[in-house]
Amino acid sequence: MDVSRRDFLKVSSGATLTGTAIGGLAALGAGLAPTLAQAQALRIERAKAVPSVCPYCAVGCATLVHAVDGKIVNIEGDPRSPHSEGSLCPKGAAIFQLHVNPNRPTRVLHRAPGAKEWEAWDLEHAVGRVAELIKKTRDETFVERLEDGKTVNCTTAIFALGGATLDNEWNHIQQKLLRGLGIVAIENQARI
Ligand code: SF4
Numbered sequence: 155m156d157v158s159r160r161d162f163l164k165v166s167s168g169a170t171l172t173g174t175a176i177g178g179l180a181a182l183g184a185g186l187a188p189t190l191a192q193a194q195a196l197r198i199e200r201a202k203a204v205p206s207v208c209p210y211c212a213v214g215c216a217t218l219v220h221a222v223d224g225k226i227v228n229i230e231g232d233p234r235s236p237h238s239e240g241s242l243c244p245k246g247a248a249i250f251q252l253h254v255n256p257n258r259p260t261r262v263l264h265r266a267p268g269a270k271e272w273e274a275w276d277l278e279h280a281v282g283r284v285a286e287l288i289k290k291t292r293d294e295t296f297v298e299r300l301e302d303g304k305t306v307n308c309t310t311a312i313f314a315l316g317g318a319t320l321d322n323e324w325n326h327i328q329q330k331l332l333r334g335l336g337i338v339a340i341e342n343q344a345r346i
Pocket residue numbers: 208209210211212213214215238241242243244245246247
């Protein structure tokens with residue numbers, strides 16, 4: 155492939171604009187498909203593929219999770235999915251970073267009212283504090299009967315919000331717990 159200095163500068167600036175060196179090489183006419191395919195093949199060569207589902211939204215696109223020695227090395231769309239056929243949206247295409255990400259917080263951080271600094275709490279302590287506040291709020295706001303004598307046994311002072319990453323089983327248990335406490339405002343984007 156003959157590339158003049160002028161051609162190189164022209165496509166380099168285009169590549170910078172699109173933010174990819176690969177885009178620039180492709181613009182120069184370099185056939186990258188075999189290289190990319192080979193790199194991908196090497197990455198998952200010894201991997202075990204486990205079928206899964208993107209956790210981000212209710213569309214539920216199917217994925218293949220590749221793991222080597224128990225560590226995730228790649229996640230991609232599963233072409234066997236009848237509705238997504240191997241495609242993932244940009245969010246789904248980044249699921250790998252949900253698992254493998256040095257910037258992901260792994261500790262519970264608590265900032266006391268009025269404090270400027272965050273404190274690291276151990277999980278047991280944090281869950282205990284959440285339970286303590288739920289009990290306190292429920293005790294203070296629980297209504298057994300309305301003025302007309304109708305039994306309601308509920309509190310409207312606690313609201314439960316879930317997301318699409320909560321699966322069927324989690325939602326089943328969560329509903330039982332929350333309704334048992336008399337919480338009626340329960341919302342989630344469950345994928346079932
Ligand atoms: S890949 Fe995108 S559209 Fe599909 S389930 Fe994930 S977030 Fe939803």
